[in-house]
Amino acid sequence: MPVHTRKPTRHVPWRDSVSTSVFLALESLRAHPGRAVLAVLGIVVGIVTVSLVATVLANVRNQVALLFRELGTDNVFAFHLSGDPYSPPSDEEAPRMPLDRGFGDVIARQADSVEAAAAQILIPTVVNGRALSARAGSAVSDTVLVEGASANFFDIVGAEFAHGRPFTDLEDRAAARVAVLGASLARALFGGDAGDAALGREVYLLGEPYSVVGVLAQRRGGFFGENRQDSVLAIPAGTARRRFPDSDATVLYLRSAPGRLREAQTEIETVLRKLRRLGPEEPNDFNLSTSEQIIGTLDRVGAGIALATIALAAVSLMIGGIGIANVMIIAVTERTREIGLRMSVGARPRDVLRQFLIESVLLSLFGGACGLAVAALLAALLTLAVPGFLLVLPLWAVAFGLGSSCLTGILAGYLPARQAARMDPVEALRYEAA
């Protein structure tokens, strides 16, 4: 008989080693449920953190995006300050003069790419030390946002009317005491289903009556279902200038011709610099933005938060990995004889390595899945508690959750699995549990 060297060409199908390992992993989970739960706790915490933050971020982003898109995606907003018009200006920007309402018409005339201009005069919520409130009969609302609006304002920001009509140019010029109400305000003042009952009725502001000519439809978007546009009490811009002479913060809404938004922004800048008499070296003393730019800024903030969350989650996952590694070391030691037996019936080192790696990954994925389930549950509770909150678990969070737990399983399981694979079968079979 000739002596020949054998070339083993055996191949253990993945499906079989996976199904065998799944079986064994489930067995060891069932045998030591407490141990398994403790082992995956770190992973669960990490995944819950990431996916919850992701859900909240996605919600805020969607709502805010909707809110700004409602103001018109073709519009350029011009204001003398950067940042939120209702917040106090920075020291640097405080000396800037508000924009003149008339600038809008000049821009619309001189800038080719600008189709129309509307103006909005912002009235602070506190006037002469008194919080503004609106009253109709015995109903009072102090969550009211008073603003002056040009006749075409509602058209340019795309605000829809549930009832009635916008102002006329005549009412604007004559400083007529007429008002358009946001949906929430109309409800608060004239009852649950105001309908057109509000039309023609009087709303009192600082003791003076305004006749309601229009009620706006409910706006979409907002921060957690709250859209301040729904609490608006709009009066003609001309009326606002007369009744609130100290309020001169004006936002110009400049609608660009379709597809010429970028061009419009440049042209508006040129015209405004001329109107403000800025020298070539002087910086702009006004701020231009579009809804996409605002959303873009928010997205950058959101991405920063997401990144910080992932860093935080990485710490939890690392702790989770230590837990997994610990359990795997115990499992390998406990099952030394089993490893010896497997080797005696033909398991190669790599088969043993693979088995324990799969077990470790399964354990981690189990943790990851638990984490996602807990996060989904918490997000579902949030949707009940917070109006307008949508149950969205972004795909990237799910992918990150499962991917990172898988990776944790491989990293944490590798050393114990290698220890198992390197066992001497004779020693392993002889092993007596301590």
Place this chain on the structure above:
Amino acid sequence: MTSRDTSPGAHLLELRGVHKVYQVGSEEVRALDGVDLDVSQNEYVAIMGASGSGKSTLMNLLGCLDTPSSGSYRLNGVAVEALDDEELAAIRNEEIGFVFQTFNLLARATALKNVELPLIYAGLGKQERRRKAERALERVGLGDRMSHRSNELSGGQRQRVAVARALVNEPSILLADEPTGNLDSTTSGEIMELFDELNRSGNTVILVTHEDDIAGHARRIVVLRDGKIISDEPSR
């Protein structure tokens, strides 16, 4: 009956000048000290000796769980001493069927799953594994216990499952290490009858035991002392 042909290559397994030396602390332990042994197809051999005689070491070498420090071991024409871990695993899978004193079953797996284990490592498909495992279990008389978990079986039944596992991949040699050591005398008798029957139907069986009546089932008895073969004769 026993063939003592000494020409090379004529036997199922051939050991020539096999030494196994362990380093225990600063001392060298010569567990096997120049063993020559030939076993042919369909032999029924008992290896005997006191504890420390080297019979377990010989068993591990024959089962390819270990390799000799020096000397040669040919199994079915393959030079085992030259194989690496992967190749040894393949040999164990294809050529050797182990039966242990402590059964070494996966406690929470069914009899069928336990018997399928070598076939998983042989890379067989699910259906073929099942078919072969069922046949092996029927052969050891456990056709009605296939889906019992091994911790639901008696000692004798467990050892039968272990024998079925050893048989399932049709190995060249059945290697049994004190197969009745954990069984009562009635059950021991039944297990030994099973080995006798397997040998009659063509299997090569090598037993390691220190009990004379167990060794009496074999047709050839090899006795070791201090790592050397001191006697090698047909039984009775």
